[in-house]
Amino acid sequence: MGRYVIRRLLQMIPVFIGTTLLIFLMVYALPGDPVRGLFGDKGASPEVLQNLRHEYGLDKPILVQYFDYMKGIVLHFDFGNQIASGRPVTEILGDAFPVTLRLAGLAFAIEAALGIILGLVSGMRAGKTADTLILILTLLLISVPVFVLGLILQTVVTNAGGAPSVSDDTDIGQMLMPAIVLASASLAYVARLTRTSVAENMRSDFMRTAIAKGLPRRRVVGVHLMRNSLIPVVTFLGTDLGALMGGAIVTERIFNIKGVGGTIADAITRREGTTLVGLVTILVLVYLVTSLIVDLLYAVLDPRIRYA
Amino acid sequence: MTIIDQTASVPGPSDGGADAPLLEVRDLHVEFHTRDGVVRAVNGVNYSVSAGETLAVLGESGSGKSVTAQAIMGILDMPPAKIPQGEILFRGQDMLRMAADERRKLRGAKIAMIFQDALSSLNPVLSVGYQLGEMFRVHQGLSKKEAKARSIELMDRVKIPAAAARVNDYPHQFSGGMRQRIMIAMALALEPDLIIADEPTTALDVTVQAQVMDLLAELQREYHMGLILITHDLGVVADVADKIAVMYAGRIVEQAPVHELYKRPAHPYTRGLLDSIPRLDQKGQELYAIQGLPPNLLRTPSGCAFNPRCPKAQDICRTDTPPLFEVTEPDGSALPGRRSACHFWKETIHG
Structure with a gap:
């Protein structure tokens, strides 16, 4: 186990370098100039622009820029500064991340709880009316795009006298609506995954044994069925948690939430390479760590999987 | 040893009496309702088992021997299965008319079952100690710790070497014969009155088959249990059974x-x-x-x-x-x- 974790951590290094380099190059390839962008339509004298470029190191070759940037991260945990405000990227992310974390946490809870319950009901009644209804519902949730669902829900809530957007992102009540929108598609996937797994395990021999042992139904379902059926679901939930933490650009825009997604979107429109790279780099790290945790959890859930 | 008491004076519900059979199946019918029609898997089966007695049920695949056992055990999937008529009397009480919870309490505690394929019949993600201990925790309300101690005792009882060290292992870490011993241990846990063994040795190789059958026979003698042995292996039957019922087409x-x-x-x-x-003496003949x-x-x-x-x-x-x-x-x-x-x-x- 320990050796496996070390190997996985070492594997993260090339993945980390690869992703950041890719992002760096892509941002470089984007049209536009962050320094010129600072002055808007007014423009500035070439000397001023040149000085600023030199200050931010933007006049060096791209690979040198990348190397300097990585050096900053590794040596000083410095992810660079946002050009527009001059604040460090870590600080900006520090503002946006808690908001996203609340939204993601809420969405994740809804997705996991509702998805598993729907999947369980559906799988245990495979082929019956309840199963069919849940399948139709999940199909609907998967096929409707997030912005459509978001706008519909927003309209419905506004007509009912609710607030159209989030004004206080620490208020769970206000965050509930965007969380439901964000959770909807994943919820459908969780439900389907659970259903398949439950329906398969329902027919298994060990379920028959559990009943033959005279265990109460609660225990047969809660321990023997769920413990086996949740293994694939946990994998999906884990990767999805990583994705949720990366922010939800569309949902955050619709409900005016200032989370990671919105910050990234702003950075893209302002052509701020360093900000964008800094944000995405941190998110890559978050994603790598969650996927490692999921893989380790997988071994805990299924003893047949052993990491050497 | 009588096989069936034809006059069948209905014994009192509680006492069971000395001569009354432990389990009596009367005119049992089981059918499966499928898309293609009704499959009559069991058509009026009668048999009985007394304490300490071994009944072997013999037959090809699809003869209804396993379905009968599952009906006794109450683990048939209903639907599609249906029991249109018949009685299954355990100590004089008709199990088909019992309340679901009452019947559940009999399962495992009074009537236990050993399945054919121990690898798929044991839960792959729970340790064998947990699965054995569950019997004590659910039926006798023991604590986790006590249940584990009892599980180790049980594993010793069915001659699993180094039981204390292996109690936290998972089913896939045991060999086929050891796994079947765990199944047997699980069935024996609460010293039931009747054990139904559904082809307990089919998935094992021949040398292990003999060991497992010997163990089963020995434990049966010791606890004076009734045993229903379902098999299609005539060799196994000859050694352990007292009486045989041959089934064909239900x-x-x-x-x-x-x-x-x-x-x-x-x-x-x-x-x-x-x-x-x-037969060895007919070697070379068709x-x-x-x-x-x-x-x-x-x-x-x-x-x-x-x-x-x-x-x-x-x-x-x-x-x-x-x-x-x-x-x-x-x-x-x-x-x-x-x-x-x-x-x-x-x-x-x-x-």
């Missing part, structure tokens, strides 16, 4: 004390089964096989279900379903416990 076609059946079968199907055992295939239970042949495959079939076999005749000696003296569902049982048994 019916019992012959019942007999074990050695009588081997000596003088009273049904052509049983004779066919015995003749198809390979092995006998019963012609044809087991019947499709959606369309059971009219008359005796065995008639299309029977070498002795006459016209009456195609029209009349034979009842389970009492089998007697040629002079009319009774052969206790012997029955045959063949119109020509006399010719079959007495040549």
Whole structure:
């Protein structure tokens, strides 16, 4: 186990370098100039622009820029500064991340709880009316795009006298609506995954044994069925948690939430390479760590999987 | 040892009495409702087991032997299965009319079952100690710690080496024979009155088969349990069974004390089964096989279900379903416990 974790951590290094380099190059390839962008339509004298470029190191070759940037991260945990405000990227992310974390946490809870319950009901009644209804519902949730669902829900809530957007992102009540929108598609996937797994395990021999042992139904379902059926679901939930933490650009825009997604979107429109790279780099790290945790959890859930 | 008490005075619900059988199956019918029609898997089966007695139920795949056992155990999936008529009396009480919770409490505690494939029948993600301990925790309300201690005792009991060290291992970490021992230990946990073993050795190799059967027989003697042994292996049966019921197409076609059946079968199907055992002294000769295939239970042949495959079939076999005749000696003296569902049982048994 320990050796496996070390190997996985070492594997993260090339993945980390690869992703950041890719992002760096892509941002470089984007049209536009962050320094010129600072002055808007007014423009500035070439000397001023040149000085600023030199200050931010933007006049060096791209690979040198990348190397300097990585050096900053590794040596000083410095992810660079946002050009527009001059604040460090870590600080900006520090503002946006808690908001996203609340939204993601809420969405994740809804997705996991509702998805598993729907999947369980559906799988245990495979082929019956309840199963069919849940399948139709999940199909609907998967096929409707997030912005459509978001706008519909927003309209419905506004007509009912609710607030159209989030004004206080620490208020769970206000965050509930965007969380439901964000959770909807994943919820459908969780439900389907659970259903398949439950329906398969329902027919298994060990379920028959559990009943033959005279265990109460609660225990047969809660321990023997769920413990086996949740293994694939946990994998999906884990990767999805990583994705949720990366922010939800569309949902955050619709409900005016200032989370990671919105910050990234702003950075893209302002052509701020360093900000964008800094944000995405941190998110890559978050994603790598969650996927490692999921893989380790997988071994805990299924003893047949052993990491050497 | 009597096989079936035909006059069947209904015993009192609680006492059970000394002579009353532990388990009595009366006229049990099980059918499966499928898209293609109704499959009559069990058609009026009667048998009984007393404490300390071993009944072997013999038959091909699809003869209804496992379905009967699952009906007794109450683990049939209903629907599609249905029990339109019949009684399953355990100590005089009809289990089919019991409340679900009352019946659940009997399962595992009073009647336990050993399944064929221990690898798939044990839960792969729970340790064997947990699965064994569950019996004590659920039925006797023991704590986790006590249950674990009892699990180790049990594993010792079924001769699993280093039980204390292996109690936290998972089913896939054991060999086939050891896994089957764990299944046996689980069935034995609460010292039930009756154990149903559904082909307990089929998935094992021959040397391990003998060990597992010996263990089962030994434990049965020690705890004085009734045992229903479902198998299609005639070799296994001869060693451990007291009496045999041969099933074909959902019916019992012959019942007999074990050695009588081997000596003088009273049904052509049983004779066919015995003749198809390979024998060393007939090396080089062609092995006998019963012609044809087991019947499709959606369309059971009219008359005796065995008639299309029977070498002795006459016209009456195609029209009349034979009842389970009492089998007697040629002079009319009774052969206790012997029955045959063949119109020509006399010719079959007495040549």
